[in-house]
Amino acid sequence: MNENALILPFDQLDLTAIAEVGGKNASLGEMHQRLKALGIRVPSGFAITAEAYRMLLEENGIGPSLAGLLEQLDMPSLSNLAETGAACRKLLAGCQLPGAVARALDDALERLDPEGQMAFAIRSSATAEDLPDASFAGQLIPF
Numbered sequence: 001m002n003e004n005a006l007i008l009p010f011d012q013l014d015l016t017a018i019a020e021v022g023g024k025n026a027s028l029g030e031m032h033q034r035l036k037a038l039g040i041r042v043p044s045g046f047a048i049t050a051e052a053y054r055m056l057l058e059e060n061g062i063g064p065s066l067a068g069l070l071e072q073l074d075m076p077s078l079s080n081l082a083e084t085g086a087a088c089r090k091l092l093a094g095c096q097l098p099g100a101v102a103r104a105l106d107d108a109l110e111r112l113d114p115e116g117q118m119a120f121a122i123r124s125s126a127t128a129e130d131l132p133d134a135s136f137a138g139q140l141i142p143f
Helices: 015-036 052-058 062-069 080-092 097-114
Strands: 007-009 046-048
Touching: 007 015, 007 097, 015 046, 015 052, 046 097, 052 062, 052 097, 062 080
Parallel strands: none
Antiparallel strands: 007 046
16 A cells, blocks of 8 residues: 555555555455455445545645644533534635645546546545544534
């Protein structure tokens, strides 16, 4: 696996890629590789990597601001969770997608669907969710 890749197709992923693409994507890659070889139809797809996310933060200069917002979260009671989450979402929603990420995404979509006729499912897959000692399933709030 290319650690500096922005987009990785499922056929290049397995469970060793959790740190770069998250658990769901790594599992989809594992299924794609193992089950497809057995004749089981597994949809193709790709993962946007943690490197692409880091690039988004850096090119938009929001890493320190995002960290500052998260430091204000009242961890014992989570009493300001809604406000903190809203502020983080607002900060991220104002970002521009880095050109390199946009190009990599366009290329990945073109390889997956050259005719532009497919429908897609998009899943979040944080790199630290569903760990053996913690699960964050259902805690993501769409914006």
